[in-house]
Amino acid sequence: MGIKDIADKAGVSVATVSRVLNETKHVSANLREKVLKAIEKDGYVANHMARSMVLKKNFTAGLIIPHVSEMYHQIIFSSVEELLEKANYKIIVCRVKDQPNHEKIYIDMLMQNRTDGIILMHETTNPEIYSRLRKSNIPVVLCSLDIPELSFPQICIDDTQAAFDGTSYLISLGHRKIGFICGEGYSARDKRLEGYQQALDKSGISFDPNLVVGGHYTIESGRTAMLELYEQCPDLTAVFVVSDEMSIGVMSAIRQCGLRIPEDISVLGFDGLDIDPYLTPTLSSVQQPIREIGRQSAEILLKMINGEDIVRKKFIITHSIVERDSCRRI
Amino acid sequence: MGIKDIADKAGVSVATVSRVLNETKHVSANLREKVLKAIEKDGYVANHMARSMVLKKNFTAGLIIPHVSEMYHQIIFSSVEELLEKANYKIIVCRVKDQPNHEKIYIDMLMQNRTDGIILMHETTNPEIYSRLRKSNIPVVLCSLDIPELSFPQICIDDTQAAFDGTSYLISLGHRKIGFICGEGYSARDKRLEGYQQALDKSGISFDPNLVVGGHYTIESGRTAMLELYEQCPDLTAVFVVSDEMSIGVMSAIRQCGLRIPEDISVLGFDGLDIDPYLTPTLSSVQQPIREIGRQSAEILLKMINGEDIVRKKFIITHSIVERDSCRRI
DNA sequence: CTGAAAGCGCTTACAG
């Protein structure tokens, strides 16, 4: 059952068993053989909880994401998992729900379980959470997040610039009445809105608050937002939807209104999801290198866990605009 | 740092600290107070690894899914997580890649970490895996899986019947040349193909192997499959795509061929994803109650973990056909 | 190269 039993059965000490198990020290071929045989025969499986306790390391990382099932986070998760798995790390996914204090519950859980590191992808309004995180001594990486209260390394795109570029692209196509649909609850919203305004400014287009509508990153909320936007400003010629998942709903709403894309309204998305080229029409989008963001987040977390000192605090990944069929020149 | 320090600081025994921490026995208000104060002051966080070791239980479940990022599995994960989280369980997601023996690596990992239970969603051709699982004594639930070698409880729909119903629906619409696009690698494939054939049989339509094409559950593989299918049988009037994710690619391919949906080709999906009503045209589909499947899988796993004996071996969840705009009568 | 023993941080009969 335990390492002790194997030791007895093989006629060696537990130290020796541990050594052949972990290959941490040379063991004579003779004893090694005996141990291996005993293990094989008993179907012994080492207990990594005990191991982790003495090692003070359990090869586990926490990924804290919002509850809403966003395709974006799904991709981040898979790229993070891919990299961490190679380094033999397990991931505990924490999906923060709309419950009071839920994020705190998760963070406490991760701390109690002595998680080696955390990738944070969820913002909160509760400052206590951040102070808890700061005091915890656990390595943390901010993925697609910019939280002034937290001085951990952050991996993200330049949201302001990306929104500026996207808006400028639409302007360059001749659009002047450009709707802006964004997801609420993240600081990225403000940055993107800022980029949108800056681009408008630069072209001498005055900002119209009626052209801005918020949503919650889901397809359905994109649909609702577009319906609202169209009611407020039926004369718009383009929408910049700052989330591709919401764009899907936006396109559905536009069709529902009896309008065509891009003939009547151009749609520009944001994220660059795999599904974009399969939508009708194919969706033009400000593309984030999502997998790269996930990969780098994992990489940097790993370095921090291994005691490396991360000097650069911001890792900006380059975005790009991918042109497809949902935007046209007017 | 440890419970010992708190005990010293509070002037009580570690037993007492443990008791107020876990509320496992009454502790006088007096001592309780002292302990709480010491904990507060020191910012002590209990070590759950040590706790789990003596409890022989760590409130962790493993979810083994294929590497391919399927929307289907994403939904299962979120519903499983939702339920398990309420019971204070953590989830370790194991995404089996195309590496030799990767599933075995994950199962060993879960066993070494003394995971309380496993939800299996991945089939393998390696029989050793199954025998390992059988011998492990870990509670296992088969989610949307039917593995004869494993006598664990299984939660799924009746795939044969569902495919039979879907095919019958298309036949009832007047279609006779019905393509069948399926994902490879799962026993569900065979069952669904069987249901398709049975429905054909019943209506006296002879089975044409040229109408059957396989894919890999991704959007792109759906596109490729449709292109191949259309080349083989340009005179088909309907396709039954046994995965909604693949349907998205299929619809894209049909448009690429210059054909209209459903005027030229009707498309019937399978799964009933949230995105279906937002596609162009909205996708008719054989709907699985995916969240319900996830929920029940988690529920049954929890019962098994708590020592309950599960008598029913198969839990069949009811499917249904959701009619939208992608199929038409001819 | 090998083993005896301490220690990782908890829980829980057992005795008082």
Added chain:
DNA sequence: CTGAAAGCGCTTACAG
């Protein structure tokens, strides 16, 4: 109600 002590299953200086 409270505490001393054994035990959970490992790793690793330390000594040989």
